[in-house]
Amino acid sequence: MTLLDQIGHEKQRISERLTRLDAERTKLGESLNELEIAQRALRRFGEKAIATKERRRGRAARSAPAADAAHTARGSQQMQGVSLGDATLNAVRAHAKGASADELLHYLSRKFGLTARPNHLGSALQRHRRAGRLQKGAKKQSAATG
Numbered sequence: 001m002t003l004l005d006q007i008g009h010e011k012q013r014i015s016e017r018l019t020r021l022d023a024e025r026t027k028l029g030e031s032l033n034e035l036e037i038a039q040r041a042l043r044r045f046g047e048k049a050i051a052t053k054e055r056r057r058g059r060a061a062r063s064a065p066a067a068d069a070a071h072t073a074r075g076s077q078q079m080q081g082v083s084l085g086d087a088t089l090n091a092v093r094a095h096a097k098g099a100s101a102d103e104l105l106h107y108l109s110r111k112f113g114l115t116a117r118p119n120h121l122g123s124a125l126q127r128h129r130r131a132g133r134l135q136k137g138a139k140k141q142s143a144a145t146g
Contacts (some may be wrong), residue, residue: 087112088124092134 001009091107092099099107101118108114108121116124128134 082112082114084108084114084116084120085124085127087114088116088121089128089133092125092128 087108088104091104091111094107094111095103101121105116105118105121108116125134129136
């Protein structure tokens with residue numbers, strides 16, 4: 001084989017290798033783009049899905065400081081497992097002589113780790129009244145006897 005043939009053969013081999021590398025680079029670039037898209041989607045929606053999944057298992061939400069602060073600011077539950085309605089009914093029953101809305105909110109926070117907005121507490125109390133589990137007193141809430 002002559003020197004020109006060897007050079008031509010080597011040139012062809014390198015050209016084929018470059019073609020394979022370009023194809024692999026394109027494929028890896030597409031995979032990288034898909035992963036970046038998935039990462040953005042998880043940043044946007046993943047925390048909610050993970051929190052929901054962990055809540056179903058009965059675990060507390062993830063302990064990321066920023067996530068905890070965001071949940072607290074929005075007034076969501078701190079402890080999982082007790083609904084606002086059940087906790088509200090327990091709070092009213094614990095205050096047999098009656099309690100103001102502020103006292104109930106404080107009790108929910110202390111005993112159940114719940115932070116609730118006043119309008120949500122009012123809605124929960126109203127649902128219990130309509131169901132006959134509570135009766136409305138003069139100014140304070142009292143548990144229905146029976």
